[in-house]
Structure formats: C-alpha cells, structure tokens
Amino acid sequence: MAQRNTVQRALVLKTVQGMQGAHPTADEVFSYLKVAQPAISRATVYRNLAVLHENGVLNRLKVPQGADRYDTPATTHQHLHCIICGKVEDITLESFKNTLEEAQSKAGYRILNQETVFEGVCPACQIKKREGEKE
Amino acid sequence: MAQRNTVQRALVLKTVQGMQGAHPTADEVFSYLKVAQPAISRATVYRNLAVLHENGVLNRLKVPQGADRYDTPATTHQHLHCIICGKVEDITLESFKNTLEEAQSKAGYRILNQETVFEGVCPACQIKKREGEKE
DNA sequence: ATTCATGCAAACAATTTGCACGATC
C-alpha cells in the first residue's frame, strides 16, 4: 500500500504534465525520457502511468486506432479526435455540466469518471481535403 | 470499391444485431459463429467488423481493459461501464441532445461520431460491495 | 532491514497482414 517516491515516477508525471495538450502515449513518454534517462525501461513507464492513473493523477484516454493516451485531469473536459491527421484536442462543453448527475440518477451507477471522444475532421484537414479536390 | 455480399459478412452483422445489448467483442462474435460455421476465420470476423464499422453499420466501442466491443447504432446513446463486473450498458441522456452541435460550432470540427463511456460501479456491485463489508 | 520499484527479456492479448485459393459479381 505504501507507495514510494521514485525518480522515475516523478519523471513520468512531469513529462505528461509538460506535454501540454499533446496527450502522449506510453511510448512517447518513454522515448522522451530515454534521452535524459537512457537506462529507463518501457515497463517502468507503463507501470507508472498505470499507478498515476489509479491514483487519479492522470487520465487515461482510449482513442480509436493506436495506443492509449494520457492527460492531466485539470478540469473535466472532452476530446476531439481528427480521423485524418490523428490529432487529439481538448474541449470543454457547457452541455456536459449535468451529464454526470443525469447518468448517476438515471442508472443508479456510482460514476467515477466520464470519457468522451468526438470523432471528426479538424478544420485544417477540412481545408486540405477541399484543396486536393480529387477524392 | 464494389463491396460484395458474402455469407460471412451477413452472418457477422446478424450476430452483432442478435446480441442485443451484449456489446460483443470480435472474439465473442467469432466464437458464436464458429458453432454454425466451423470453417470461419477469426481474421474474417475482424475484417468484416471493420468494414461494417466503416460503412456506419456498426459502432465500435473502446472500453478500458480488454478488446473493442461492437454495437448497432440505432440511436445515438452513451455507455456505462462497471469497473467491478465489467458489464457495459446503454443509456440515453437528455443532456447529450446538444453536445454534438456545441462541439461542432465551438471547435470547427466536422463531427461524425461521438463516443461516451461513464466509468463507475453498477447498482448490483454496489450492493455486493456493501454486503462483503471487508474492504 | 523490509519491501516496493526497476530493468530486462520473455509472455501475452488483440489485431493486422501476406498469400494462395475460392466465391461473387
């Protein structure tokens, strides 16, 4: 139960926090840390991301295609995923203010977390698609 | 471009449609079909689920832990995932009526789909936990 | 000192792919 303060755990957390809005995957965190800490292990990164997520320090985000991504849960927010370029963005929607309460009362669940991903095409990719008009 | 009407594709679709509310994984669909069609290949099930999803005929649902699950997208709805027993349930929330429009206008994305999972503890597991009061 | 965490490599799970053959248009 007693968790320790390891250098690696602190680094993993700091890395995700530092990659503001990048929603890095475990592998991206690993590659980043590898530069400063060549001895670090991929397994350690996975393990620490899991621990930090269980502690509620990090959010884990499941995106169609590819690996899970991590997030600092400053405030409850939603995600946009561009199916063309693959980028993930944060967005905070007013209409989500009551969803948690509604789900809770309607279903009788004790809800701990909510994860929303909108799948679509980002403005930049809409323009690109319009320019390369052959498709 | 011209897609064909294969026996296997029809069976995969019918199976997911038949498993009302069960949100089967690719492997569950495969196991089910294996009985009637012993020759069917796991790869075929994966490929057809992907095609049907791309055609908008099936929804693909990413759940923390374990494989993707499939769904018939009758109406836009949300999901509840019990972290204790692992069950996935559908729910339709009023407050989600406007989220798509809000996200669209706020972010400039062209949004094709929306996927929400609430993580929590279902009523049955809340009771079980209360009974086995040692934790 | 105890025991939690690390690093490594091997194991695992879910999914994808290459290829020859078969089925559908």
Next chain:
DNA sequence: GATCGTGCAAATTGTTTGCATGAAT
C-alpha cells in the same frame, strides 16, 4: 473471368509479467 473476400499462419502492436537486483522508507 476479374477481383474482392476468405482462411490460414505468421507478423505486428500495445501492454503485462516473472525474476533478480537496486532504491526508498
């Protein structure tokens, strides 16, 4: 009869695990 889809096995990807060693309490 052209080519899309299938079945099989092998390959990939993402993640987890066992174990001996090292570090934090």
